[in-house]
Amino acid sequence: MNKFMDLLENILLPIADKLNNNRYLTALRDGFMVALPLIIFGSIFVVIANFPFLDHIISKDAYTAYQNALGPASAATLSIMGLFVIIGIGYKLTQHYKGEAIYGGVVALASFLILTPQVVGKTTGVIPTAVLGAQGMFVGIFTAFISAELYRFFVQKNWTIKMPPGVPTAVSKSFSALIPITFTLTFFLVIRILFSLTPFETVQNFIYTIIQEPLTKLGSGLPATIVAVLLIQLFWFFGLHGQIIVNSVFDPIWYTLNDQNLKAFQAGHELPNIITKQFMDSFLVGMGGTGMTLGVVLLIFMIGRSRQLKELGKLGGPAGIFNVNEPIIFGLPIVMNPLVLIPWLLAPVVVTCITYFSMATGLVPKPAGVIVPWTTPIIINGFLATGNAWQGGVLQAVNLLVVMAIWWPFLKILDKNYYENEKSAGTIDISHNDEFSINKH
Known part of the structure; x- marks a missing residue:
């Protein structure tokens, strides 16, 4: 096992170092970190607002009022998290170039909003929140990169307005940024106009179409399900909401199969389908969220030595019990982290095959x-999904152990890497029992 761990370290750590030195990937990672506190806040209130079976305990009107009261917490954070990530990426990339970072952030946001269709149904002048969240993340990330680069280019060309001495600094900086921002936003306005002349009409429709059409040809069955699971995981690795992208194609198929099983179950007939909507939701997502990260949280408590992972486990654990795992996805992080790509892709595929067979x-x-x-929560979820069969809960428990076994060596390497960084930074002291305390010096 030690030789295997050393082999993984020798292969993965150099790759991670190279990626961490890439300015775009660093800006992407740090941009997500800007949004992390808001994501955690929203995740907590998603759990509270959707507490299991609460709608059966209180009246329908009371439950609606309860959700309406708590809804703004997630609507103002998770639902529009793309905006915070875009600002973070623009800010961090401009900061890398030693420019005025705040202007890099706001020009990235404005560029994205220019590309965003401002219409909902027949109502104009409004922006659908769906494109401001994870659904619009793909466009947002590349818009932030391009806008920050354009802004930097125009600034370095000295296409700026120079104010005379004595003008307040804030005013001088605003006028200095005027021409670079104007040129950058004009570029994205032209892009929007050009796409409006195509059958796609918007950049968002273009991206969605080129992703959706290949997916619709996959159909159902185990091979198609494995492809769907891999795509969900891969999209999330790049910071895109895999469920929204993939489920929008497969949900009609999965729900139809689900309904066939329900009718057969109610009639006392043999169930015709294995792959259904509940197969995906209970035996994959229903084990701590996308990627079944409840197993990762448990491993953190079992083997985690670094202060970073221990704190993340405390934050992500309670939400993970109720299948909300944004704190783990963006805090571990899983996004753009080559050290966890293998288990992130492999574990769901293995669990899908085990569950299917x-x-x-x-x-x-x-x-x-x-x-x-x-x-x-897990176990209860599997029990109910299989028609109150105890085997469903047992299968989830077995799958959880499988996920933990797959993740163990990789999380061990990640934890060791964080631990060594914390030691070299002097942020921890090591006691005889491997517990950490904050270094006061």
Whole structure:
């Protein structure tokens, strides 16, 4: 095992170092870190607002009022998290070039808003929040990169307005940024106009179409499901909301199969399908969120030595129980982190195959078609999804152990890397029992 760990370190750490020295990937990572506190805040209130089975405990009107009262917490953070990431990327990339970082952030935001269609249904002058969140992240990330580079280019060309001495610094900086910002935003306005002349109409429609059309040809079945799972994981690795992109194509198929199982279950007939919507939601997402990161949280508590991972476990653990894992995705981080790419892609595929063949051989009942609330914790989730069969809960427990086994060597390397960095930075003291305390010096 030690030789295997050393081999992984020798392969992965050099790759990670090279990627960490790339200014774009560094800006992307740091941009997500800007949004992390807001993401964690929103994640907490998503759990509270969607607490499992609360709608069966209180009246329908009371439950609606309860959700409406707490809804703004996530609507103002998670639902528009793309905006914070875009500002963060523009800010950090401009800061890398020693420019006025705040202008890099705001020009990135303004550029993205210029590209964003301001219409909902027949109402104009409004921006759909969906494109301000994870759904619009892909366009937002590249817009932030390009806008920051354009802004830097115009500044370095000295296409700026020089104010005379004695003018307040804030005023001087504003006028200095005027021409670079104007040219940058004009570039994106031209891009928007050009796309409006195409059948796609908007940049967002263009991106969505070129991703959606290949997915629609996959169909259903185990091979297609594995491809869908891999795509979900891969999109998330690059900071894109994999569920929104992939599920928008597969949900109609999965829900149809789910409904067929429900009708057969209610009639007492044999269930026809293994792959259904509840198969995906209960035996993949229902184990701590996308990528089944509840296993990662448990491993952090078991083997984590670095202060960074220990604190992350405390933050991500409670939300992970209810299948909300943005704190882990953006805090570990999983986004653009080559040290975790292998388990991030491999574990869901392995669990998908184990679950499929367990149900195909009759060891575990197929999903009964019952829609289980997505925040329902593991074990209970599997029990209810299989029509109150204890085997469903046991299968989830087994899958959780599989995920932990796959993640263990990689998380060990990541933890060791963080631990060594903390030691070299002098932010921790090491005691005889490997517990850390903050260095006061």
